[in-house]
Amino acid sequence: MNKLRIFLLGILAGISIAFGGAAYIACSYYNNRILGSILFSVGLLLVCGFSFKLYTGQIGKIFDNKKNFLLDLLVMYLGNFVGALVVGLLASLINPNDTFADLVLSVGKSKILDFDGGTIKWYQLLIQSFFCGMLVYFAVEIYNKGKDVVTKVLGLILCVAAFVVSGYAHCVANMYYLGASRLIITNFGNSILSIFIATVGNSIGAIIINLLIRFGMGVKKNEVL
Secondary structure, eight states: OOHHHHHHHHHHHHHHHHHHHHHHHHHHHTTOHHHHHHHTTHHHHHHHHHTOOOHHHHGGGGGGSOTTHHHHHHHHHHHHHHHHHHHHHHHTTOOSSHHHHHHHHHHHHTTSBGGGTOOBOHHHHHHHHHHHHHHHHHHHHHHHHOSSHHHHHHHHHHHHHHHHHTTOOOHHHHHHHHHHTTHHHHTHHHHHHHHHHHHHHHHHHHHHHHHHHHHHTTOOTTOOO
């Protein structure tokens, strides 16, 4: 696929995940994190439904593709970053009140490392993103391989809700949160490092699940669930 198309589809994927993050924050404002975790899945549903290019939905199959897939991953990742961050920065301009803005800032701080304004240790962020990578892989594959619409949609929603309500870290969602809280501007270095660690964790989690399924179930290359 043309790299420009991949980049544009990556932007759309980032925008989609950002909308999921926005829904989660709005529900948290009304003290309903459970509903927020469910509505967050709108992002991945849009990605899967329209075949947008989401890094965390693709990285798990890195060993199932040719070497040029690495460049595709990089291009879609940059697109994800642009889409999620721009929506986040725009969202920071429309906070309805100070209480909502404080909530957004609190969520943002929970996504960056504790050595410079954040609240999470590096290994905690890595483990959180590791688990998230596993569940995102399951969510995408259930949608792709499900036998019927109910299995596809409900399976995806439950996997996404599980990682969101558990507080696991999704690198693209974090791009939105750090944009919406403006920490990407006020604490740029820590924000970028934190996104990198979340990306590593997401990647390892997805790849491990892919390999475990392939070898554990004796599934051939490109046939992994």
